[in-house]
């Protein structure tokens with residue numbers, strides 16, 4: 122391994138345990154803080170963490186653990202046992218898995234379930250699941266009795282490196298994704314990388330797209346490391362995963378800490394997402410996993426940057442190579458017209474006043490938000506993307 126992950130994963134100090142004076146063991150520290158003043162909270166990345174979740178629970182009157190049936194069967198026991206050992210009463214509530222349940226109907230059902238379980242203002246909600254569960258559970262916590270505290274225990278790579286960090290919660294409406302929501306910061310984010318061992322390979326790769334994105338937008342050294350470690354990551358090597366998660370969270374936490382409510386800097390997290398969202402919406406959210414759509418979108422963003430004279434060709438090439446090494450799709454879908462993508466982008470809530478805003482890379486590790494990108498430049502880039510080919514999903 123050419124580069125030292127521990128050095129790269131800034132935010133780690135290295136904890137020294139002295140054993141009988143003669144031996145010094147250095148273990149990587151695995152906690153970082155999202156710095157939001159009085160609402161600051163820790164993100165902890167450690168294997169075997171589920172059993173110790175009670176440490177971050179405070180002294181709640183009750184706890185409701187929210188999960189999906191299959192995930193609860195896999196991972197709820199250590200959490201429930203840990204809480205019981207501390208004498209904390211906990212009810213398990215499950216909702217079916219899937220984006221189609223991320224809606225207000227599920228939230229209404231959850232309010233009833235929380236009332237039935239006797240949760241009051243001093244109670245705590247714990248969400249155990251992927252981004253869907255974190256979003257719907259977080260929104261329920263944000264609004265139940267005008268807001269109760271919650272802890273995120275994300276179990277997909279995407280949720281661990283992205284959805285669980287930043288305090289965005291919400292649900293979909295029939296007319297679009299994430300149209301209703303609230304900012305509600307969790308009390309803690311507890312990430313046990315061991316949970317990724319049961320995740321499907323496709324979901325894992327989808328999360329890797331966001332990991333690669335962090336390297337592109339703000340950390341060249343991390344980008345290089347991820348490329349070097351790709352095989353270990355795809356093999357789910359616990360060490361490689363832990364460090365990739367920790368560094369990704371550190372980068373997102375830094376961005377969120379500077380721009381909690383998405384006024385400016387936070388927009389850089391949307392690199393590759395403008396075209397990605399358009400592809401997801403045009404294919405009814407069925408063809409692509411989110412990370413797959415943004416993988417294609419990141420290549421488009423490189424080509425749009427080239428059209429604007431901002432992104433060097435080699436940078437687009439390096440982006441596409443990394444994504445292909447992660448076995449993510451990079452080819453523009455043959456059956457979707459560039460026109461349809463343009464129109465879908467103009468409908469996206471992230472376009473202000475119909476103008477096209479893109480996050481574009483001037484090199485790996487450096488991006489900027491470019492407003493007023495012309496439709497012609499985007500069209501030319503998407504046409505080139507289509508001709509260029511690439512890997513298929």
Ligand SMILES: NC(=O)c1ccc[n+]([C@@H]2O[C@H](COP(=O)([O-])OP(=O)(O)OC[C@H]3O[C@@H](n4cnc5c(N)ncnc54)[C@H](O)[C@@H]3O)[C@@H](O)[C@H]2O)c1
Nearest residue numbers: 189218251252253254276277279280283284289316319320
């Ligand atoms: N709030 C935010 O800032 C933010 C950011 C990015 C994405 N999101 C949201 O996240 C959602 C996507 O999240 P996702 O990709 O995690 O999908 P998901 O929550 O639907 O999870 C994917 C599937 O994996 C299963 N699963 C989860 N963990 C597992 C495990 N450890 N082992 C086996 N199976 C497991 C789930 O039950 C589900 O079937 C979208 O709704 C998106 O809008 C939110």
Ligand SMILES: [Zn+2]
Nearest residue numbers: 283331411415
């Ligand atoms: Zn994303």
